[in-house]
Amino acid sequence: MRVMTRMRNGNQLDTAAELLSLLGDTDTEERRDAQLDALALAVAADLPVLLWGEPGIGKTAGLTQLAADLGLPLTTVIASVHEPSDFAGLPVVGDDPAVHGVPMAPPDWAVRLAAAGRGLLFLDELSTAPPAVQAALLRLVLERRVGALTLPPGVRIVAAANPRGSAADGWELSPPLANRFVHLQWTHDAAVVVRGLGGVWPRAVLPRLDRARLREAVAYARRAVQTFLTARPGLVHRMPGADQARGGAWPSPRSWDMALRLIAFGTAAGTSREVLSMLVRGAVGDGPGLELLAGLDRLDLPDPETLLADPVGTPLPERGDLRQAVLDGVISAVRDRPERERWDAAWSLLARAAETGPPDLVVVPATTLAALRREEWDVPALIDRLAGTVALSRRAVAA
Amino acid sequence: MDLEKLYAARLHAARERPYLAAALFALHVVESPATPTMAVDRHWRCYVSPAFVDRRTVRDLAGVWVHEVSHLLRDHHGRGDAYAAEHGVDGPGERLRMNIAADAEINDDVYDTALPMPRDAVRPDSLGLRSGQVMEYYLRRFTLGARTQPFAWLDCGSGADGGARPWDLGPDGAHGLTKEERDAVRFRVAHGIAGAPGDAPDGWKRWAERVFHPPQPWRALLGNALRSAASAAGAGEDYTYRRPGRRATSLPGVVLPALRRSPPSVCVVVDTSGSVSDAELGSALLEVTAIGRALGGRRDLVTVMSCDARVATVGRLCRAEDIPLAGGGGTDMREGFAAALRRRPDVVVMLTDGQTPWPSVRPAARTVVGLFPRPSEEWVATPPWARVVRIG
Numbered sequence: 001m002r003v004m005t006r007m008r009n010g011n012q013l014d015t016a017a018e019l020l021s022l023l024g025d026t027d028t029e030e031r032r033d034a035q036l037d038a039l040a041l042a043v044a045a046d047l048p049v050l051l052w053g054e055p056g057i058g059k060t061a062g063l064t065q066l067a068a069d070l071g072l073p074l075t076t077v078i079a080s081v082h083e084p085s086d087f088a089g090l091p092v093v094g095d096d097p098a099v100h101g102v103p104m105a106p107p108d109w110a111v112r113l114a115a116a117g118r119g120l121l122f123l124d125e126l127s128t129a130p131p132a133v134q135a136a137l138l139r140l141v142l143e144r145r146v147g148a149l150t151l152p153p154g155v156r157i158v159a160a161a162n163p164r165g166s167a168a169d170g171w172e173l174s175p176p177l178a179n180r181f182v183h184l185q186w187t188h189d190a191a192v193v194v195r196g197l198g199g200v201w202p203r204a205v206l207p208r209l210d211r212a213r214l215r216e217a218v219a220y221a222r223r224a225v226q227t228f229l230t231a232r233p234g235l236v237h238r239m240p241g242a243d244q245a246r247g248g249a250w251p252s253p254r255s256w257d258m259a260l261r262l263i264a265f266g267t268a269a270g271t272s273r274e275v276l277s278m279l280v281r282g283a284v285g286d287g288p289g290l291e292l293l294a295g296l297d298r299l300d301l302p303d304p305e306t307l308l309a310d311p312v313g314t315p316l317p318e319r320g321d322l323r324q325a326v327l328d329g330v331i332s333a334v335r336d337r338p339e340r341e342r343w344d345a346a347w348s349l350l351a352r353a354a355e356t357g358p359p360d361l362v363v364v365p366a367t368t369l370a371a372l373r374r375e376e377w378d379v380p381a382l383i384d385r386l387a388g389t390v391a392l393s394r395r396a397v398a399a
Numbered sequence: 400m401d402l403e404k405l406y407a408a409r410l411h412a413a414r415e416r417p418y419l420a421a422a423l424f425a426l427h428v429v430e431s432p433a434t435p436t437m438a439v440d441r442h443w444r445c446y447v448s449p450a451f452v453d454r455r456t457v458r459d460l461a462g463v464w465v466h467e468v469s470h471l472l473r474d475h476h477g478r479g480d481a482y483a484a485e486h487g488v489d490g491p492g493e494r495l496r497m498n499i500a501a502d503a504e505i506n507d508d509v510y511d512t513a514l515p516m517p518r519d520a521v522r523p524d525s526l527g528l529r530s531g532q533v534m535e536y537y538l539r540r541f542t543l544g545a546r547t548q549p550f551a552w553l554d555c556g557s558g559a560d561g562g563a564r565p566w567d568l569g570p571d572g573a574h575g576l577t578k579e580e581r582d583a584v585r586f587r588v589a590h591g592i593a594g595a596p597g598d599a600p601d602g603w604k605r606w607a608e609r610v611f612h613p614p615q616p617w618r619a620l621l622g623n624a625l626r627s628a629a630s631a632a633g634a635g636e637d638y639t640y641r642r643p644g645r646r647a648t649s650l651p652g653v654v655l656p657a658l659r660r661s662p663p664s665v666c667v668v669v670d671t672s673g674s675v676s677d678a679e680l681g682s683a684l685l686e687v688t689a690i691g692r693a694l695g696g697r698r699d700l701v702t703v704m705s706c707d708a709r710v711a712t713v714g715r716l717c718r719a720e721d722i723p724l725a726g727g728g729g730t731d732m733r734e735g736f737a738a739a740l741r742r743r744p745d746v747v748v749m750l751t752d753g754q755t756p757w758p759s760v761r762p763a764a765r766t767v768v769g770l771f772p773r774p775s776e777e778w779v780a781t782p783p784w785a786r787v788v789r790i791g
Binding site for chain 2: 083084085090091130132133272273274277286287290291293294297318319320321323324325358359360361363364388391392393395396397398
């Protein structure tokens with residue numbers, strides 16, 4: 001009789017295992033995921049990353065993918081279930097503490113990581129741990145030390161925290177600590193989750209650093225940050241004010257250095273502007289990050305002198321507002337050095353702009369350029385190509 | 400479609416509103432007979448009905464250009480989605496309400512003699528509401544009915560309320576702006592207004608100030624101040640050497656810390672000197688006590704003292720919340736302060752309108768001051784040792 005029962009139960013568990021394997025049988029499809037790209041680049045750049053995300057939205061899943069892609073073993077440590085001595089090291093008393101001191105023994109996972117020499121360490125739920133545990137953890141993240149053991153450089157560390165809601169039990173990082181992290185906001189895409197529950201999960205395609213672009217990337221990043229901070233020296237160091245979001249990124253020489261490193265990595269990987277924006281804003285904060293990116297946009301626009309040298313062949317940006325910015329730049333360049341050839345080149349550029357895009361944004365540059373005319377300069381023949389623009393301008397004035 | 404007329408209108412708009420020029424030129428025109436008038440989507444495409452262009456003058460069209468670009472700059476689609484998620488409402492009717500509310504936010508300072516207001520434009524007063532407010536304010540205060548019937552045809556597109564439209568080209572269509580590019584355009588416009596605020600109306604100046612530095616809600620700030628004051632050393636849940644940890648048994652001769660809770664005691668001093676309204680006081684008091692509780696303060700560790708004769712609100716609230724109410728002093732907050740310190744709290748929270756003298760020396764407890772909004776010239780400067788949060 002007892003044998004019968006065991007048989008039946010055993011079968012039950014086998015059936016359950018079968019059902020579980022059916023449930024686990026999912027397809028994947030390739031998909032670019034901006035936040036995972038940003039995380040991958042920040043980890044590659046060896047900067048301490050802090051993921052801000054609500055519980056249960058797949059932070060661990062993202063890290064698993066990242067670890068697989070980088071070929072690193074993933075170790076997850078949930079901070080809130082540990083004691084401070086787990087991260088600060090456990091004191092081991094030897095024969096004569098007065099002579100040898102008391103070594104702080106690291107926990108086994110740290111020893112394994114150090115022995116392997118490489119790995120991805122994920123510290124989850126930083127914000128729900130008691131303050132002393134957080135302090136010990138931050139030492140691990142920022143100094144890479146667990147007790148007496150220093151983790152080798154091949155180990156990359158990512159921490160995660162739950163954002164402080166408006167709830168009464170929120171969590172705030174002090175400004176000095178917040179400044180040492182790259183902050184990435186982790187959100188979920190409802191459509192992706194729904195599709196995943198239907199059996200098709202995305203497989204991230206992570207950015208690849210291009211060996212041929214390394215030098216260029218470093219030069220570009222240095223030029224970008226240098227140009228920007230020369231124009232805005234006030235942003236080199238600005239502590240968050242009393243009524244701003246504290247616990248987030250803010251600009252300081254340290255975080256600008258991180259931003260520079262991230263721009264170099266993003267450029268070497270040829271990543272999208274969106275990913276670059278996440279990284280830079282995560283290092284120096286939203287306002288300064290956006291300003292720097294606006295500066296990058298200007299760096300990426302064709303140089304006015306190049307356009308004046310070859311007004312027919314140099315490509316113009318498609319987007320109206322960028323095109324307007326380029327034309328304004330060209331007109332300023334002509335105003336700074338008014339010469340006949342440059343003036344003519346600017347006209348042919350304007351004619352080209354009026355024919356290849358919305359004509360209304362050519363009107364103001366054309367009016368300014370006409371005002372720069374010297375007595376001895378003849379009106380170029382191609383002015384007829386701007387006739388449509390002139391008519392349009394008249395209609396606007398008559399309005 | 401009479402593109403020349405449409406572009407002439409855009410040029411007129413850019414001349415009249417130079418601070419919006421970059422945003423106007425960033426819009427990409429899509430000819431769309433299915434659209435009733437002119438509509439935008441969240442990717443900064445502008446769908447235009449050819450018949451609409453023929454019907455309106457260049458000046459009218461210029462006004463519409465500015466109106467539509469305002470929807471995008473002010474992120475009405477994102478805010479509409481947020482409102483829908485927060486209140487659990489969605490559907491064509493609700494999205495129409497969002498479009499109407501968004502129009503009411505824009506229209507009170509977009510038009511003037513150079514850009515005349517269309518006869519059929521939504522104004523706050525056509526909803527019976529006061530102008531100068533934001534979309535979320537209007538959304539809470541009107542329903543669809545006879546008053547809104549004239550606006551049933553209104554459609555500024557998915558960029559104005561977040562609801563999808565049949566003519567939208569979607570995120571993968573040509574000439575759409577990514578989120579990053581949209582932020583960059585917004586930033587450029589805001590930066591231009593902040594740098595040369597000469598001729599921009601006040602509504603736009605306020606927008607430029609806040610678009611990338613949104614003011615923190617006072618509840619969050621008050622919570623932060625209180626938390627950081629209460630979770631400092633010696634309060635809350637943390638490790639302490641006052642008693643050995645349970646692991647110490649296996650390590651003779653080594654003292655390990657143990658996790659202990661010493662809940663913080665919070666003392667709230669309320670200024671009830673007449674100039675603070677009951678509603679203000681009630682909301683702030685509830686917030687503070689809720690945070691105090693969440694910090695692990697037991698009921699007996701949150702006390703409230705009132706610092707005046709008029710204690711109706713405080714008394715009522717304390718009875719409802721079961722908080723011990725301690726007696727108050729005069730109208731001088733220094734007396735309330737001294738009374739609070741006699742109880743040796745970890746944190747003192749002062750809720751006041753700031754029209755009071757302050758103690759001259761730093762008190763023994765951490766201090767958080769909640770200031771009720773008053774014209775700033777009435778404030779006495781707050782002491783440097785207190786963390787100040789402006790409420791409201």
